Amino acid sequence: MDHQIPFVDLGAARDALGGELEEAVARVLASGWYLLGEELERFEAEFAAYCGTAHCVGVGSGLSALELSLRAAGIGPGDEVLVPAYTWIASWLAITNVGATPVGVEVEADTYNIDPTVLSGAFSERTAAIMPVHLRGEVAALAPILEFASSHGLFVLEDAAQAHGARRDGKRAGSIGGAAGFSFYPSKNLGAVGDGGAVTTDDADLAERVRLLRNYGTRNRYEIETAGVNSRLAEVQAAALRAQLPHLDEWNGARATLAARYDAGFAGNPSIRRPKPPAGSEPVWHFYYVGLDDRDGQRQALAERGIETLVHYPILPHLSPAYADAGIPRGTFPISERLADEVLSLPMHPFLAAEDCDRVIAALLELNPA
Numbered sequence: 001m002d003h004q005i006p007f008v009d010l011g012a013a014r015d016a017l018g019g020e021l022e023e024a025v026a027r028v029l030a031s032g033w034y035l036l037g038e039e040l041e042r043f044e045a046e047f048a049a050y051c052g053t054a055h056c057v058g059v060g061s062g063l064s065a066l067e068l069s070l071r072a073a074g075i076g077p078g079d080e081v082l083v084p085a086y087t088w089i090a091s092w093l094a095i096t097n098v099g100a101t102p103v104g105v106e107v108e109a110d111t112y113n114i115d116p117t118v119l120s121g122a123f124s125e126r127t128a129a130i131m132p133v134h135l136r137g138e139v140a141a142l143a144p145i146l147e148f149a150s151s152h153g154l155f156v157l158e159d160a161a162q163a164h165g166a167r168r169d170g171k172r173a174g175s176i177g178g179a180a181g182f183s184f185y186p187s188k189n190l191g192a193v194g195d196g197g198a199v200t201t202d203d204a205d206l207a208e209r210v211r212l213l214r215n216y217g218t219r220n221r222y223e224i225e226t227a228g229v230n231s232r233l234a235e236v237q238a239a240a241l242r243a244q245l246p247h248l249d250e251w252n253g254a255r256a257t258l259a260a261r262y263d264a265g266f267a268g269n270p271s272i273r274r275p276k277p278p279a280g281s282e283p284v285w286h287f288y289y290v291g292l293d294d295r296d297g298q299r300q301a302l303a304e305r306g307i308e309t310l311v312h313y314p315i316l317p318h319l320s321p322a323y324a325d326a327g328i329p330r331g332t333f334p335i336s337e338r339l340a341d342e343v344l345s346l347p348m349h350p351f352l353a354a355e356d357c358d359r360v361i362a363a364l365l366e367l368n369p370a
């Protein structure tokens with residue numbers, strides 16, 4: 001029996017770092033200082049420089065980064081936020097957690113990202129913000145989104161949780177909207193050794209408000225200026241991220257090489273449907289998706305061949321029990337719902353061997369004779 005091909009391999013990344021991760025964790029332990037210290041300050045400066053923004057504020061998770069950005073921008077009860085129907089539930093939860101209302105928007109069939117041409121249909125006088133999600137590590141169509149936002153005075157929050165390092169028209173994810181939320185969940189393109197997240201922005205006031213909110217709403221531990229939360233990026237996580245950030249571009253490059261290998265392997269097979277990155281887009285391939293008939297059956301057949309795959313996302317936010325009260329019926333977002341039924345995420349991480357990638361290609365070609 002051939003060896004198992006895992007979906008991701010965090011141990012391979014740790015080993016490739018040759019002890020740097022262990023050294024980073026040990027440095028924090030040796031310092032005896034675990035929260036809001038030098039590692040965080042340095043990581044914030046380094047990640048802001050990487051993204052090309054003036055500010056970065058580390059927080060406890062990606063969800064928290066999105067939530068605190070919305071709060072810092074003054075979005076709350078009575079406000080509506082436009083968000084893609086096809087995304088991870090966290091994008092919608094960030095909006096409801098600040099008391100605002102998510103308004104789903106259909107996605108483009110080619111990129112699976114929010115469709116800027118249907119924004120006006122979702123707009124109302126209560127619309128206060130747009131949250132494009134850079135799904136799979138592909139930056140959404142931000143030029144038309146920014147134009148729509150500026151003509152209606154809307155705040156743009158990038159959900160960049162899957163897009164560390166991605167570019168569109170030369171600009172890095174996280175540096176295009178009014179602010180962006182990143183996640184450092186361990187399997188993201190840049191991952192911590194636990195939970196973590198960050199907000200990037202050029203807006204000094206917004207960054208300052210997130211800084212206040214993440215630490216109970218206090219600057220000096222006694223005076224509480226606003227009802228904040230406890231959502232800090234721990235020193236050990238900041239140190240682990242600092243050890244990995246210098247490798248991010250190389251790792252994203254390895255993902256792109258694998259994506260090109262999958263693309264070439266599936267080219268000309270109409271049963272294996274692939275997203276089409278638009279011109280000017282440099283995705284970082286957080287996931288490599290294909291659309292398949294009988295997705296669940298093919299997933300099972302791949303598992304029997306030792307190939308681990310995942311589904312992102314079989315149950316969309318508007319069809320989840322979490323949003324049952326909103327009463328958004330099936331059929332409201334036909335493209336998103338079709339993707340939820342047919343999309344399969346194939347093994348993708350910087351240390352996936354070319355021959356394992358070829359084994360996945362061969363298995364899918366066998367299951368889908370052209």
Ligand SMILES: *Cc1c(COP(=O)(O)O)cnc(C)c1O
Pocket residue numbers: 061062063064087088090091133159161162182183184185195196197
């Ligand atoms: C991972 C993810 C989040 C949430 O990040 P956490 O760190 O898990 O809270 C938000 N949005 C998208 C699109 C994600 O993939």
